[in-house]
Amino acid sequence: MPELPEVETTLRGIAPHLQGALVQDVIVRNAQLRWPIPAALPSLLRGRAILGLQRRAKYLLIAFEHGTLILHLGMSGSLRILPHGTPPERHDHFDLVLDNGKLMRLRDPRRFGAVLWHKGDILEHPLLVTLGPEPLGEAFDADYLYRATRSRSAAIKLALMDNHLVVGVGNIYANEALFRAGIRPQLPAKRLSRARCAILVQTVQEVLRAAIDKGGSSLRDFIHSDGSSGYFQQHYFVYGRGGEVCHRCRTPVRVIRQGQRSTFYCPHCQH
């Protein structure tokens, strides 16, 4: 499911319930996610205190004194806070049972998500160490984007979705940011002017911030950590609107494939 706004919303939803709690138990119903859930996890976490939570890219990081629990929601994962004893349903693979009467439950039908453990400095984990800057952080600015794209002949949309260049820009917001910037998704990244890099940085941040402000509810099956369904109508300019008319100029929105993903753009507004 999640794009970055959903992950950020999930973090904000679960953090108050986990912060400072002790882990009473760890229940693994199906360890076969993208990578196997470490078998040692229950013995590693039982009785330990949760020190804090943070997000890096779309990874959720839960800090303990002796290491960090890494969670990723993949395409279809969601986390919920539930009372002890809530019966699991289909695809509920993992529970973190807390000493405050609550549990955090991971549901992930497609099992592209991950639950991993890392002792030591979390930012040195192999999955995190190669990541580019946060899209909403200071390091992602016009100058950075301009320099980082000079050697890239690949389409700007593919570059935008490359985690080495910048993290957290998924298919929905890559499409939307490029529309708002008036940039054609197929344009080779290295052909973007400095000025257009500045605009793109701005529109990327704009669409992500707006979605976070709305509570990360851009996805049909997004479920808040309190179990409520968070979906309400999101206003997309192009994403998912192939064949419908552009909201700005009434030209039909075009659909192409880039890197095995659907790209939507307006041939009149984007160049």
Next chain:
DNA sequence: CTTTGCACCTGTTGGC
């Protein structure tokens, strides 16, 4: 180094 395509897996949708 960059680029490309594949792989993982289940559920939903749309066309016939």
Next chain:
DNA sequence: TGCCAACAGGTGCAAA
């Protein structure tokens, strides 16, 4: 109505 291919929010990895 039923069947089946195509597609869906991600991203690490191998190979070129």
